[in-house]
Amino acid sequence: MEPALIGTRLASAAIGPLLKKLLVDEGPGAGLVPKGAQVRLSGLVSFRGEKRALTEKDVRGLAATLVERSRQGTGEPPFPADETEAVTDALAGNLLALGDLDMDDVQAVRLGHRDLARRLRAAAPAPDGLSTDSVLYLETLTEWACLHILEFFTRRSTFIARSLVEQTRAQAELLAKVDEVIRRTPRAETGDAEFERRYLAHLAKKHGRLTIHGVDLHHSPDEWPLDMAYLSLEATGAEDPHEASGRPREQASVRADLALARHERVLLRGLAGSGKTTLIQWLTVSAATAEDRDRPEGMAYLRGRIPFVLPLRALTRHGERLPSPDRFLPAAGCPLTPPDGWTDRVLAAGRGLVLVDGIDEIPETERGRARDWLRDLLGAYEGNRWLVTSRPTAVRDDWLAPDGFTELNLAPMTRTEVTTFVRRWHRAAGPDAAGYEQPLLDSLRTAEHVARLATNPLMCGLICALHRDRRGFLPRGRKALYEAALSVLLSRRDRERDMGAPTGLTLDEAPQIQLIQRLAYWLTLNGRTQLDRDRAASIVAEAVPAVPDASAYPPEKVFTHLLHRSGLLREPTADTVEFVHRTFQDHLAAKALVDHWDIGVLVRHAADDQWEDVIRMAVGHARPRECAEILGELLKAADAAEDRLVRLRLTLLAATALDHATELSPEIREEVLRRTGEVVPPRGPEEARQLAEVGPLVLGLLGGPEELTDEEALTSVITATHVTTDAALPYLARFVRHPKLAIRSQLIWSWSRFDTHSYAKEIVTHLDPKGLIFTIRTNDQAEALIGLGLAPSWLNIGFDVSSTRTAQLLSLCDPVRLSLESWEDPYELPVMPPSSRLRHLEVHMFDPDASVDLAPFASLSHLEKVEVHGSVTGAEHLPTHVEVTHL
Incomplete structure (x- = not known):
């Protein structure tokens, strides 16, 4: 019999009197005071408390009667006859769980009979060994019981009285919210509403396109629709990073465009080009969107906000005083004329979204005045949202902290x-x-x-x-x-942003490179990535007289310009300077070394891994004869090295430098490749990874599985999986059936380094699954695995896989062992049927304070072990035989 038909056997006349025995008589009133009518469920059941009307044995008898009546007159048994006693015990456990739920009758009715039944099943001991038919029958019968229990609750006078009280409270809260909305709504008679409609439409059009500055686009426009090109990045706080399952993570992290949902005032720091101005465009357009259905996901918190975009570089371009609210629009270049007092009314009502862009883009002498201007606005207008942006070094730490600002930093983009x-x-x-x-x-x-x-x-x-x-x-x-x-x-x-000269001087590209490469040369020569600010200033001061375009300015002013406007330097602390990215330091140091032709310096440092990129780039800067000399000296140094690892490193350095040479004789190239062939197969994982730096050329030097030992095969596969081009796939495909598990594990673990679908088609689908953990890190990988129809028994699902894809994977694979990763707090486990084969569950929470509720897995009959890296709730609902450990 279909479980859905069970309800036809349980008419109200039959089930009602039975279930009524479970419940106590009602009391008077609305159940608002402890001595009046008791409305907690533990007080509504007749098998709890000092004056019990029923014992647990009686409840089991009621359950047996319900089970028997539901079976009467059926041609097809709803479940195997030999499971009747187990089903009865399970139903009795579900009914007894009524006394353990922490809710009242009104809350139970609001929950609904299906969700109430789920709560009962989660709170009751999980049935062990039931067939699928029995489990479905038990779920349906519990739902029917809950339906009649809720019907009983709604007939109690105390329920009606209490519901009226709850409705009165909800209405009072709703009226208060409506009053607040009315207070914030512009008065129609002033013309505010019509102007706001025009103003928001103007902002949406003006800021709805993304401009990319500084690129010659002869075949493409230089503007893009913002909603198509925008990407929200993470903003992180000042806490130190920690390791979580091998992944570093900032503790205080929020999606950048949601920072103002969490904090009323934010100072957002970011390097040049990190997306600060684009974020302001996104917030503006999101607030200007009229309908929630058209607003980007997560941006509903901006509903009713009126944006004021205040780019400081434009407000103070000619030395003007920063504007008062009534001058916000004309100062920012808005052609619309607002009604008198409109800006004041918006800000006084707390409806403003004030976006102050570019503290770093005004002269340093004006920044203190800008802070005073901002403080005056903050003191006059409460309840608005404020975002101020700056490059990291423009203002000191806690510059706006006394004014209640939260400081966040835009994080680098992930892959x-x-x-x-x-x-x-x-x-x-x-x-x-x-x-x-x-x-x-x-x-x-x-x-x-x-x-x-x-x-x-x-x-x-x-x-x-x-x-x-x-x-x-x-x-x-x-x-x-x-x-x-x-x-x-x-x-x-x-120049293309019409910035003018915020530092008071103008320097072209060439003189800036000449000066900055002196800093790069000093850092690299001294084996450092950071130097004292005074030392940096003195290096620039010594070089300025030799650079005609810069010599007309005071050296300290030139240094300040390079530090704040070049986009290449930053101050990690108040008295230190470093490059924004090590690659720029290496590039400019290599240029300086070639300009001075310090080849001896290059060769002396060839075995130092900090110089590897410098040497490669030096080959790129050098002329053909100079390239040959550098590579020849590297090979000589390799011959002279006594340590095998040093010889390998120097040989591979010469090999990887080949791609940087603009012109090179065939003899030198062939010699370098011949020498590279002498170091394969690699000995150990470290050599394997170094060998991969040669690139696709090394694939032709690696042996096949039939000619390699297991260890040589493993290191060769490691090398090939680090050559992340499709050219590596035919070689890797030769190892998919290899008996050594470590080799197949290396293949599945390396999936994310390659094109998802090509790798799935050529490698994953052919892998021998015996003992193999299938690691799925992205939705694309999940879709590919689903498309292949593979059903591995051991899955590791990463935090970037959506809940929808996770559910699809689990329904397809029904794994015996499952490892899940999550950043969420709390983390909701995926839904799995009680018949699941799952025996071993691992949950890795990257936030150590995050929690996971294990109660939904209480019905899994095969579950034996649970390991959680994080906090745990609901473990008491699991069967006693399940081993639970957590860190």
Whole structure:
């Protein structure tokens, strides 16, 4: 018999009197005081308390009667006859759980009979060994019992009285909220509403497109629809990072565009090009959107907010005083004229979204005055939302902390965010750009020098634009790519944004590079990435007289300009200076070394891993004869090294430098490759990873599974899985049936380094699954596994996999062992049927204070062990035989 038909056997006339025995008679009143009518469920059941009307044995008898009556007259038994006693015991346990729920009758009715039944099943001991038919029968019968119990509650006069009280309270709360909405709503007679409609439409149009500065786009427009190209990044607080399952994470983290939902006042710091101004555009457009259904996900908190976009560089361009509220719109260049007093009314009502962009873009002497202006506004208008942006070094720590501002920093983009950015950028660029998207994603996976630059929206946009503008070809090698990036950061970006000269001087790109490369040379020569501010200033001061374009200015002023406007330098502390990214330091140091032709310095440091990129880039800067000399000296140094690892490193350094040479004789190239072939197969994982730095060329030097020992096969596979191009797939495919588990584990673990679907088709689908943990890190991998129809018994599902994809995976695979990762707090476990085969569950919470509720897994009959890295609730609902451990 179908379980859904059980209800036809349990008419109210039959089930009602039976279940009524479970419940006590009603008392008077609304149940508002302890001595009046008791409305907690523990007080409504007749088998709890000192004056019990029923014992647990009686409750079991009621359950047996319900089970028997539901079976009467059925042609087909709803469950196996030999499970009748187990089903009866389970139903009795569900009914007895009524006395353990911490809720009252009104809350129970609001919950509904199905959710109440789920609560009872979670609170009761899990039935052991029931068939699927018995489990479905038990679920349906419990729901029917709950339906009649709730019917009983609604007939009690105390329920009616208490419901009226609850409704009165809810109405009072609703009226208060309506009054607040009315208070904040502009009065129609003043014309505010009509003006706001026009003003918001103007903002949506003005800020609805994203401009990429500093890139020659001969074949593409330089503006993109904001809602297509925008990518929200993470903003982190000042707490120190910690390790969680091998992944570093900032403790205080929030999606940047949701920071104002959590904090009323935010000072947001970010490097040049990190997306501060774009974030302000996004907040403005989100607030200006009229309907919630059209507003981006998560941005409903901006409903009713009126944005005021205040770019400080424009407000003080000619030395004007910062504007009062009635001058906000004209000072920011808005052509609309508001009704008299409109801005004051908006801010006084707490409806404003005040976005102050670019503290760093006004002269340092004016920043104290800007803070005083801001403090006056804060004191006059409460309840608004305030966002102030700045580069990290422009103002000291806690600059606005006394005024209640939370300081956050825009985090670098992750690989997933970079991929998302590239896809959105090309979608925004239109159909003509579609063919360039996948080749660029391939380059980001395979060309490390490109991927290492793609850490913020400016650099990602630069790479996308250069790739598109050059019809699918990025500038050849690091040298050209870095020079394009330097051009953006040093001159074109500020010029094209009409920045003027906020530091009081103007320097072109070439003199800035000449001066900054002196700092890079000093840092690299001294084996450092950071130097004292005074030392940096003195290095620049010594170089200024030799640079004609800079010599006309005071050296200290030149240094201040380089520090705050170049986009290449930053101050991690008040008295230190460093490059924003080590790659720029290496690039400029290599240029300085080649300019001075300090080849002896290069060779002396060739075995130092901090110099590897410098040497590669020096080959890129050098002329052909100079390239041959550098590579020849590296091979000589390798011959002279007594340590095998040093010889390997020098040989591979010469091999990886080949791609940087603009021109090189075939003899030198062949000699380098021949020497590389002498160090394969690699000995150990470290050598394997170093060998992979040679790139796809090394694949032809690696042996196959039939000619390698197990250890040699493992190190060879490690090398190939670090050569992240499709060229590695045919080689890796030869190992998919290898009997050594470590080799197959290396193959599945490396999936995320390659194109998801190509790797799935050529590697994953052919893997021998015996003993193998299938690690799924992304939704794309989950979809690929589902599409392949594979059903591994051991799954490791990463935190980036959505709940929908997780549910689909679990329904397909029904794993025996499952490992889950999550950033959420609290984390809701996926729904799994009681018939699941799951025996061993691991949950890794990356926030150590986050918790996971284990109660939903109480009905899993095969569960034996649970391990949780984080906090646990609901463990008491699990069967006693389940071993639970947590850290």
